[in-house]
Amino acid sequence: METPKPLGGRILTGPFLFFLTLFLIGGYFTVKRFMLGIGAVSNMNDGYPWGIWIALDVVVGTALACGGYTMALMTYACNRMEYHPLVRPALLTSLFGYTLAGASVMVDIGRYWQAYNIILPWHSNLHSVMFEVALCIGAYCLVLWIEFAPTVLEKVKADQLLTKLNRYLFVIIALGILLPTMHQSSLGTMMLMAGYKLSPLWRTGFLPLLFLLTALIIGFAVVIYESLYSSVAFGLPKETPVLTKLGTVTFWCLLLFMVIRIEDVNLRGYLPLAFDGSFVSNMFLLENALLASALLLLMYPGNRKSPKLLFLAATCLLFGGGLYRFNTYITGFEPGTGWQYFPSAPELFITLGIVSLEILGYMWCVKKLPVLSARQTPHVSNS
Amino acid sequence: MKLKRRDFLKASGSGLLMAAAGPATALARSEKKALAPKAVGILYDSTLCIGCQACMVGCKTANKMPLETDDQFRRWDNPKDLSASTLNIIKRYAEGTGTAKDQEQNGFAFVKRQCMHCIDPSCVSACPVSALRKDGQTGVVSYNKDACIGCRYCQIACPFNVPKFQWASTSPEIVKCQLCDHLLKDGKIPGCCSACPTGASLFGPVEELIVEAKRRLRLEAGTYADFPLNTIAAGSPARTSSRQVGRYVEHIYGENEVGGTQVLLLAGVPFPKLGLPELPDEGFVRLADGIQYAIYKGMAYPLVLLGALVYMIRKGENGTDKDKE
Numbered sequence: 001m002e003t004p005k006p007l008g009g010r011i012l013t014g015p016f017l018f019f020l021t022l023f024l025i026g027g028y029f030t031v032k033r034f035m036l037g038i039g040a041v042s043n044m045n046d047g048y049p050w051g052i053w054i055a056l057d058v059v060v061g062t063a064l065a066c067g068g069y070t071m072a073l074m075t076y077a078c079n080r081m082e083y084h085p086l087v088r089p090a091l092l093t094s095l096f097g098y099t100l101a102g103a104s105v106m107v108d109i110g111r112y113w114q115a116y117n118i119i120l121p122w123h124s125n126l127h128s129v130m131f132e133v134a135l136c137i138g139a140y141c142l143v144l145w146i147e148f149a150p151t152v153l154e155k156v157k158a159d160q161l162l163t164k165l166n167r168y169l170f171v172i173i174a175l176g177i178l179l180p181t182m183h184q185s186s187l188g189t190m191m192l193m194a195g196y197k198l199s200p201l202w203r204t205g206f207l208p209l210l211f212l213l214t215a216l217i218i219g220f221a222v223v224i225y226e227s228l229y230s231s232v233a234f235g236l237p238k239e240t241p242v243l244t245k246l247g248t249v250t251f252w253c254l255l256l257f258m259v260i261r262i263e264d265v266n267l268r269g270y271l272p273l274a275f276d277g278s279f280v281s282n283m284f285l286l287e288n289a290l291l292a293s294a295l296l297l298l299m300y301p302g303n304r305k306s307p308k309l310l311f312l313a314a315t316c317l318l319f320g321g322g323l324y325r326f327n328t329y330i331t332g333f334e335p336g337t338g339w340q341y342f343p344s345a346p347e348l349f350i351t352l353g354i355v356s357l358e359i360l361g362y363m364w365c366v367k368k369l370p371v372l373s374a375r376q377t378p379h380v381s382n383s
Numbered sequence: 384m385k386l387k388r389r390d391f392l393k394a395s396g397s398g399l400l401m402a403a404a405g406p407a408t409a410l411a412r413s414e415k416k417a418l419a420p421k422a423v424g425i426l427y428d429s430t431l432c433i434g435c436q437a438c439m440v441g442c443k444t445a446n447k448m449p450l451e452t453d454d455q456f457r458r459w460d461n462p463k464d465l466s467a468s469t470l471n472i473i474k475r476y477a478e479g480t481g482t483a484k485d486q487e488q489n490g491f492a493f494v495k496r497q498c499m500h501c502i503d504p505s506c507v508s509a510c511p512v513s514a515l516r517k518d519g520q521t522g523v524v525s526y527n528k529d530a531c532i533g534c535r536y537c538q539i540a541c542p543f544n545v546p547k548f549q550w551a552s553t554s555p556e557i558v559k560c561q562l563c564d565h566l567l568k569d570g571k572i573p574g575c576c577s578a579c580p581t582g583a584s585l586f587g588p589v590e591e592l593i594v595e596a597k598r599r600l601r602l603e604a605g606t607y608a609d610f611p612l613n614t615i616a617a618g619s620p621a622r623t624s625s626r627q628v629g630r631y632v633e634h635i636y637g638e639n640e641v642g643g644t645q646v647l648l649l650a651g652v653p654f655p656k657l658g659l660p661e662l663p664d665e666g667f668v669r670l671a672d673g674i675q676y677a678i679y680k681g682m683a684y685p686l687v688l689l690g691a692l693v694y695m696i697r698k699g700e701n702g703t704d705k706d707k708e
Binding site: 034035036037038039040042044045046047049050076077078079108109110111112114115117118120123124125127128129130131132134170171173174175177178181182185186189190191192193194195196197205208333335336337 | 464466467505508509510511512513514528529530531532533534535536538539540542544547548549550551552553554555556658660662666667668670671672674675678679685688689692693695696697698699700
């Protein structure tokens with residue numbers, strides 16, 4: 001098996017400085033939010049109490065961070081060791097994705113200094129979907145850090161600690177599969193409470209199942225995307241054979257999703273609503289067109305062998321799956337009484353700043369820590 | 384051996400998926416909630432309301448809420464809707480010439496908007512930290528800022544768009560009517576009801592308010608009848624006012640909406656025209672609650688799945704390490 005090793009090289013590259021600038025702008029507005037309140041930077045209002053900080057950073061963001069979940073599922077639960085080289089880079093993106101989704105929540109919630117109330121038993125509301133999601137995401141962040149710890153321990157050569165950790169790692173890995181299964185489906189259940197305020201094109205009892213499936217689909221797609229992108233960006237050999245297999249798994253999950261998604265709207269009799277020409281309906285069509293394109297691309301086994309088509313399909317999935325989640329939280333949500341929402345520039349910059357921090361962290365880690373498996377470079381012992 | 388292992392995973396995995404798909408069956412809905420034993424509420428009768436807004440002043444005084452005004456001298460309170468400074472508001476419906484009171488066409492009507500104090504409140508179910516609570520006796524839905532984390536899920540969940548958030552504050556709170564809970568404790572009645580001069584806002588036990596609402600629906604329009612003022616709570620002075628009976632829409636809004644509410648409304652104009660949404664008798668919270676319950680009942684499914692995963696991962700580790708299989 002290939003051994004992951006640090007890529008090395010310069011840290012302060014052009015792209016690094018670009019994302020650093022974005023991060024600093026986002027940081028400025030984040031400080032402003034804490035000094036002057038949410039209203040000073042955001043367009044959120046009493047009709048749209050959740051904006052892009054929740055819909056993009058948390059709901060779409062954690063789906064994009066499901067690479068670690070899906071790869072752990074394939075590698076450890078299904079015992080397919082061929083996916084092993086993909087685990088570490090996927091875990092790294094998950095680690096950043098989830099941790100920063102958590103950070104984003106702290107920017108979003110109004111009374112952040114009381115956030116610990118969630119874990120105080122006399123405050124906990126076991127009936128609340130939000131309670132379960134918050135607890136699961138918090139626990140999963142912790143699990144991700146422990147799962148990624150061996151990478152850091154290898155680097156600093158803490159062999160004893162590494163051996164100890166490896167002995168109990170199976171429990172952590174199991175939790176790393178269980179927790180996302182729970183909270184990713186619950187992110188769907190969450191919007192059921194919106195009732196009539198959520199358009200019937202999205203509101204269904206199948207929301208938890210559909211959200212779990214999009215977590216898997218986006219999780220697979222992000223691994224394909226990231227592997228192909230890294231191979232070009234960092235000049236590594238492509239891992240096409242394993243990505244082909246991944247493409248096949250993705251196809252079946254996507255097929256299941258699309259059948260349930262469309263049939264659910266159809267059987268409830270709301271399919272004509274999708275063609276009434278309104279903005280909301282067009283977003284529904286766009287979301288499904290993107291997913292259907294990916295389905296068509298992945299349907300032919302030959303296509304799954306082409307890195308280009310795989311990349312294209314993964315891109316469609318990331319946007320289509322992301323849009324499904326975004327629409328469920330923002331586009332399809334209509335509280336009535338004339339409320340409007342479009343994110344403000346400072347609000348967007350805070351989100352961009354958080355995403356930039358994610359990218360910066362990834363860039364630094366793959367260069368300094370043994371994350372990516374470089375098959376053509378001579379074997380270097382890390383232990 | 385490998386096949387067996389995969390089957391195990393499939394079996395435990397599909398159990399979870401089936402639970403997630405559960406809403407298709409009625410089983411996933413949890414049971415309807417009953418009215419609290421000493422439930423109190425407000426009956427608002429749009430046909431008795433003269434739009435004087437005394438209730439709004441009474442509310443602001445009782446709750447020490449700030450004025451909301453676009454007047455530069457801050458001479459009067461003029462809110463447009465419920466907000467972080469306004470817990471109670473009288474709004475006006477007008478159509479066509481807007482001349483005849485309580486008439487849908489060419490008429491006008493008033494409506495009082497405030498927290499409905501649902502029998503099965505979505506906000507209470509939604510709140511992760513129990514900052515919103517329903518009193519076991521009075522059924523009043525109250526807010527505790529020391530528990531609240533400001534996630535605003537209550538705002539998403541409320542079918543009446545009632546909870547408001549202090550967007551401009553660095554220590555923001557959720558703001559909504561708490562039925563003057565602080566006054567009820569001293570045997571007083573909510574500020575809006577003590578201020579109302581016509582009996583349009585009437586405080587009392589919910590069951591008696593429903594009896595009173597049904598009595599009004601039976602009255603003949605145009606005749607004169609006695610209407611109680613301020614309160615019908617036991618032990619309070621029974622004051623009444625003789626007034627001409629208006630033409631009612633045959634519906635008590637809040638009797639059954641989303642499982643029933645403790646604030647009830649009567650009107651002469653269809654309720655959706657007054658901004659009160661048409662809602663099913665079963666609250667949206669029942670379905671969400673039912674699904675959560677089906678999946679997480681006693682944490683059985685998650686624990687089975689965790690057990691299966693640990694088993695699979697251990698098996699996999701042994702397979703690669705010792706090559707046992």
